[in-house]
Amino acid sequence: EAQVTQNPRYLITVTGKKLTVTCSQNMNHEYMSWYRQDPGLGLRQIYYSMNVEVTDKGDVPEGYKVSRKEKRNFPLILESPSPNQTSLYFCASSFMRGSSPLHFGNGTRLTVT
Amino acid sequence: RKEVEQDPGPFNVPEGATVAFNCTYSNSASQSFFWYRQDCRKEPKLLMSVYSSGNEDGRFTAQLNRASQYISLLIRDSKLSDSATYLCVVGGGADGLTFGKGTHLIIQP
Numbered sequence: 001e002a003q004v005t006q007n008p009r010y011l012i013t014v015t016g017k018k019l020t021v022t023c024s025q026n027m028n029h030e031y032m033s034w035y036r037q038d039p040g041l042g043l044r045q046i047y048y049s050m051n052v053e054v055t056d057k058g059d060v061p062e063g064y065k066v067s068r069k070e071k072r073n074f075p076l077i078l079e080s081p082s083p084n085q086t087s088l089y090f091c092a093s094s095f096m097r098g099s100s101p102l103h104f105g106n107g108t109r110l111t112v113t
Numbered sequence: 114r115k116e117v118e119q120d121p122g123p124f125n126v127p128e129g130a131t132v133a134f135n136c137t138y139s140n141s142a143s144q145s146f147f148w149y150r151q152d153c154r155k156e157p158k159l160l161m162s163v164y165s166s167g168n169e170d171g172r173f174t175a176q177l178n179r180a181s182q183y184i185s186l187l188i189r190d191s192k193l194s195d196s197a198t199y200l201c202v203v204g205g206g207a208d209g210l211t212f213g214k215g216t217h218l219i220i221q222p
Binding site: 097 | 144145147154155156157158159162200202204205208209210212213214215
């Protein structure tokens with residue numbers, strides 16, 4: 001089954017404790033992206049990747065890191081999480097940026113206390 | 114700044130009614146248009162792509178008006194299960210996809 005898999009689904013952590021949210025897709029997509037979604041603000045792009053070893057900042061990259069060492073994986077790293085990063089996070093992938101529809105993972109709900 | 118605007122609602126509609134909503138976009142060079150559906154706290158899922166000539170998928174019809182820079186979604190014979198937030202998505206090639214904040218639809222029995 002074609003899918004984007006994120007883990008974990010729920011994560012509760014404390015301020016400053018480094019964490020990684022994994023994302024993997026099995027559709028051989030070139031493009032991958034991370035979004036956060038907050039009430040009233042919609043989906044905001046954090047980082048994206050056009051291909052292996054190519055990553056770029058989105059609209060809200062501060063406090064986040066990503067890597068794209070393999071085509072299928074695109075982990076999101078929070079080196080020192082803060083309460084304002086409490087949010088619902090989605091990973092997504094597509095064949096091409098901007099012209100192909102995105103396929104989303106089922107989300108990670110992060111709470112930072 | 115490229116923007117996609119939607120009326121957030123919520124729109125309360127009786128079951129069986131026809132409902133339509135629009136989405137306007139600011140970038141006249143946009144080439145790709147989609148409607149997504151998102152259930153509460155779930156991931157957005159592609160509902161349909163929007164083509165220049167308009168397209169239909171069962172009870173759903175999407176249309177594009179390039180001159181006025183808006184796309185529309187029409188739902189006929191609405192079902193309780195159509196209750197969701199509908200996201201308008203516009204793409205401009207190298208500029209990536211821009212998401213609207215969504216229109217919240219509630220179908221009432």
